[in-house]
Amino acid sequence: MRGMRVAMLVVALEAVAALFLVGSAWAQHGNGTYSESNSMASDGADKLYVLYCGQGHTEGQERWSPGVFVGKPIDISDNCYLIHDNASGYFLWDTGISDYVASMPNGWQNGPLLWTRTKTLASQLAALHVDPSDIKLIGISHTHPDHIGNAELFPQTKIIMGKAEAAMYFGPKGFVQPTPGDPRPTFSKDHPLIKADEDYDAFGDGNIIVLATPGHTPGHQSALVHLKKTGWIILTGDAVHLQGNWDNRRVPAMGGEPDDVGIMIRKLQTLTSMQRLADLISFYHAQLWINHEMTQSAKRKMSPEFYE
Ligand SMILES: [Zn+2]
Numbered sequence: 001m002r003g004m005r006v007a008m009l010v011v012a013l014e015a016v017a018a019l020f021l022v023g024s025a026w027a028q029h030g031n032g033t034y035s036e037s038n039s040m041a042s043d044g045a046d047k048l049y050v051l052y053c054g055q056g057h058t059e060g061q062e063r064w065s066p067g068v069f070v071g072k073p074i075d076i077s078d079n080c081y082l083i084h085d086n087a088s089g090y091f092l093w094d095t096g097i098s099d100y101v102a103s104m105p106n107g108w109q110n111g112p113l114l115w116t117r118t119k120t121l122a123s124q125l126a127a128l129h130v131d132p133s134d135i136k137l138i139g140i141s142h143t144h145p146d147h148i149g150n151a152e153l154f155p156q157t158k159i160i161m162g163k164a165e166a167a168m169y170f171g172p173k174g175f176v177q178p179t180p181g182d183p184r185p186t187f188s189k190d191h192p193l194i195k196a197d198e199d200y201d202a203f204g205d206g207n208i209i210v211l212a213t214p215g216h217t218p219g220h221q222s223a224l225v226h227l228k229k230t231g232w233i234i235l236t237g238d239a240v241h242l243q244g245n246w247d248n249r250r251v252p253a254m255g256g257e258p259d260d261v262g263i264m265i266r267k268l269q270t271l272t273s274m275q276r277l278a279d280l281i282s283f284y285h286a287q288l289w290i291n292h293e294m295t296q297s298a299k300r301k302m303s304p305e306f307y308e
Pocket residue numbers: 144146147238292
């Protein structure tokens with residue numbers, strides 16, 4: 001009886017889940033099931049560190065703004081975010097470009113993008129006296145090299161990734177792109193994973209919700225973080241790359257042919273995901289932290305300083 005009642009409730013709750021994501025009595029788990037979770041409201045994580053995870057340069061930003069700013073060079077930031085959740089410990093969002101790039105004198109020219117790193121993720125964690133084994137969970141936005149470069153610095157830590165992203169990256173047509181000369185293992189199919197097919201409440205307390213924001217890649221994710229003093233922050237991953245793209249709802253070029261249905265669907269998903277983030281911003285009065293927007297990153301307090 002109770003099982004049936006729960007099932008009916010789940011159907012009803014799914015319809016309003018987007019609006020009452022946090023603090024509701026339901027949480028989705030990686031296996032796609034729902035269960036009753038604590039009914040407390042999210043009380044906020046205590047610290048968020050912004051870690052420098054590399055930077056990129058390209059001679060033309062039209063890859064992100066087709067037809068606009070053609071041939072105009074741009075520098076982009078690449079950050080990782082370390083969150084300390086009072087009850088549950090450390091959570092890392094994205095792992096940046098490989099630490100190995102810090103040892104490459106000319107950086108890594110990967111197609112039109114030149115990646116450089118002035119300091120490693122490992123050294124920034126060490127400066128905080130955080131051992132890689134202290135990280136309880138990792139969330140990744142997607143599987144491009146500027147986000148998964150150091151996944152295997154944490155071989156024991158479960159990584160929350162989109163189910164569709166895992167199917168793509170670890171599938172037969174997977175596109176693993178190691179840094180040239182990098183002796184470190186790239187993100188391995190043997191890594192312990194949590195494959196999320198919808199939003200995922202990382203620690204079950206509503207303080208860090210990994211959001212399904214497909215488009216840029218099939219299983220792309222963003223993160224909604226609640227901090228005690230600062231309030232709500234959305235970490236975009238690459239759901240949006242630049243402030244101008246956000247303001248104008250620009251969708252990046254994605255390669256492929258103009259009539260490629262797969263590309264068209266991903267562009268539509270990108271727009272839908274941007275609108276979803278806009279709705280969450282309104283609902284939670286959240287800040288939007290655009291990972292690759294250098295002008296935003298330049299204003300951030302960087303680790304060892306932190307947000308509370
Ligand atoms: Zn990126």
